[in-house]
Amino acid sequence: MKRINRHYLVRNFHQAKWDEPVIFELSRKGERGVRIPEAEEEVKAVAGDVMAALPTGLQRKTPPVLPEMAQPRVLRHYMRLSQETLGGDVNIEIGQGTCTVKYNPKINDRLASLPEMAALHPEQPVETVQGILQIMHETDLMMREISGMDRFTFQTASGSQAAFAMASLIKAWHRHTGEDQQRDEIITTVFSHPSDAACPAIKGYKIITIFPDEEGYPDYEAFKAAVSERTAGFICANPEDTGIYNKRIKAFTDLVHEKGGLCGYDQANANGLLGITRAREAGFDMCFFNLHKTFGTPHGCGGPGSGALGVTKELESFLPAPLIDFDGENYLLNHDVPNSIGRVRSFHGVAQVVLKAYAWMRSLGAEGLYEVAKVSVLNNNYLFRKLLEIEGIDSPYDPSKQRVEQVRYTLKKLTDDTGVTTGDIQRRMLDFGLHYWTSHHPYYVPEPATLEPTETPSREELDEYIATLAHVVRECYENPELVKTAPHNSVIHQVDESGMDDPKEWAITWRSYLRKTGAS
Numbered sequence: 001m002k003r004i005n006r007h008y009l010v011r012n013f014h015q016a017k018w019d020e021p022v023i024f025e026l027s028r029k030g031e032r033g034v035r036i037p038e039a040e041e042e043v044k045a046v047a048g049d050v051m052a053a054l055p056t057g058l059q060r061k062t063p064p065v066l067p068e069m070a071q072p073r074v075l076r077h078y079m080r081l082s083q084e085t086l087g088g089d090v091n092i093e094i095g096q097g098t099c100t101v102k103y104n105p106k107i108n109d110r111l112a113s114l115p116e117m118a119a120l121h122p123e124q125p126v127e128t129v130q131g132i133l134q135i136m137h138e139t140d141l142m143m144r145e146i147s148g149m150d151r152f153t154f155q156t157a158s159g160s161q162a163a164f165a166m167a168s169l170i171k172a173w174h175r176h177t178g179e180d181q182q183r184d185e186i187i188t189t190v191f192s193h194p195s196d197a198a199c200p201a202i203k204g205y206k207i208i209t210i211f212p213d214e215e216g217y218p219d220y221e222a223f224k225a226a227v228s229e230r231t232a233g234f235i236c237a238n239p240e241d242t243g244i245y246n247k248r249i250k251a252f253t254d255l256v257h258e259k260g261g262l263c264g265y266d267q268a269n270a271n272g273l274l275g276i277t278r279a280r281e282a283g284f285d286m287c288f289f290n291l292h293k294t295f296g297t298p299h300g301c302g303g304p305g306s307g308a309l310g311v312t313k314e315l316e317s318f319l320p321a322p323l324i325d326f327d328g329e330n331y332l333l334n335h336d337v338p339n340s341i342g343r344v345r346s347f348h349g350v351a352q353v354v355l356k357a358y359a360w361m362r363s364l365g366a367e368g369l370y371e372v373a374k375v376s377v378l379n380n381n382y383l384f385r386k387l388l389e390i391e392g393i394d395s396p397y398d399p400s401k402q403r404v405e406q407v408r409y410t411l412k413k414l415t416d417d418t419g420v421t422t423g424d425i426q427r428r429m430l431d432f433g434l435h436y437w438t439s440h441h442p443y444y445v446p447e448p449a450t451l452e453p454t455e456t457p458s459r460e461e462l463d464e465y466i467a468t469l470a471h472v473v474r475e476c477y478e479n480p481e482l483v484k485t486a487p488h489n490s491v492i493h494q495v496d497e498s499g500m501d502d503p504k505e506w507a508i509t510w511r512s513y514l515r516k517t518g519a520s
Helices: 041-047 071-083 106-112 130-147 159-177 195-202 220-226 249-258 313-318 351-387 412-418 422-432 459-478 480-484 510-517
Strands: 151-153 185-189 206-210 231-237 262-266 286-290 307-311 323-326 331-334 407-410 448-451
Touching: 106 351, 130 151, 130 286, 130 307, 130 323, 130 331, 130 351, 159 195, 159 231, 159 262, 159 286, 159 307, 159 313, 185 195, 185 220, 195 206, 195 231, 206 220, 220 249, 231 249, 249 262, 307 313, 351 407, 351 459, 412 459, 422 448, 422 459, 422 480, 459 480
Parallel strands: 185 206, 185 231, 231 262, 262 286
Antiparallel strands: 151 307, 286 307, 323 331, 407 448
């Protein structure tokens, strides 16, 4: 029997592959998971005609088209799908730069699924939900300490929605001061998250994008020239998605304030800053954190999450209503927010996400949050130095400078040498059960890779990721076709992406698929 070399860091991986149909294709007419018995005559007599109590407009004319399946087949279907999915509970999750995919404690998931939480309804009388209101209020207080802001809302469900809310706050503020028509420009930086430009653009703003100087910092002179009486606001990430922290950020926010604009801080990349820097001292009027990234709750493929949005006292009256107040005895929903931008989503935010973040912060305490930042930066810079030793991998701007919680690398030399692209490497890493992310589009860094280890992985796990990426790079030089045709051990092989830009080829629901294929 051949002995397995457990000291070899490149993992032998082969993902489960099921030719699993869509659940609607598995449906069998008349099959049931649970057969609900008919109500007894005594119950019918008491209940009466239940359907007649429903308004006509709420009564279905036909039953909903739902899959009809027995329980074991439902279980097998979703178990098979889970086996075809990579994630932080299955593999070492390092390769999702800008998304801070860290370990989410399972005890916090249990807390959020307690019957007391699962049975809550946002329209319950406020006196019956004092517990969750207390948790949301106390999470607000912790967010204030971390950021220096004066009030938070958890209504926004994501970072992008929080960026949209910040743009809305800027709009409402200038409308309130009578300068809305004059101030029609928002400044951002090219390596901030694309939502920091897209959201104010939706609000009708002209977007001015600042590119970096030769050192990788936002160009101060270009920024200075861009700020004017037309400037409504400045929205940026810091550190940017390159991992470079703009140490002169206060000079940028001061310039905007001198011209009467507001400053919004995208803190999606805050994992390496907890307990080290705060939005207030950097001169920002508002900021948001992603609880579903930095604060130990699941990323959730874009939701459910929470873009916790905080503002200074001057902007508090513009926040989405209701706010949660505490009068010393009871927690209250305050709908009297005179300049409110209105709701940005239903109700008060995702309560379970806030609970998980609350539990995560309480378990760590202030010193623990500071430790998170230190280990995150240490892990990232260890990864950074080791990857720069691999042929073909480089970083834009001065590699001697420390990065914060992530790095956007460039593999341009490797592509020039071998013809293998960063997208090819992304697919090949799947063959080892590891994730690797490239970048937002367009690629301002050629052939990019954006990796963010967070505080979660140990040195041994970082070494496994480094060894695997080094192995794939060797393959690029020795057998490039193997990498170009990857993945080989994953759920699927390469797919035809020619229809990705053609909406006529899209089918985002089963009904639209049936309609577009003529099978309905």
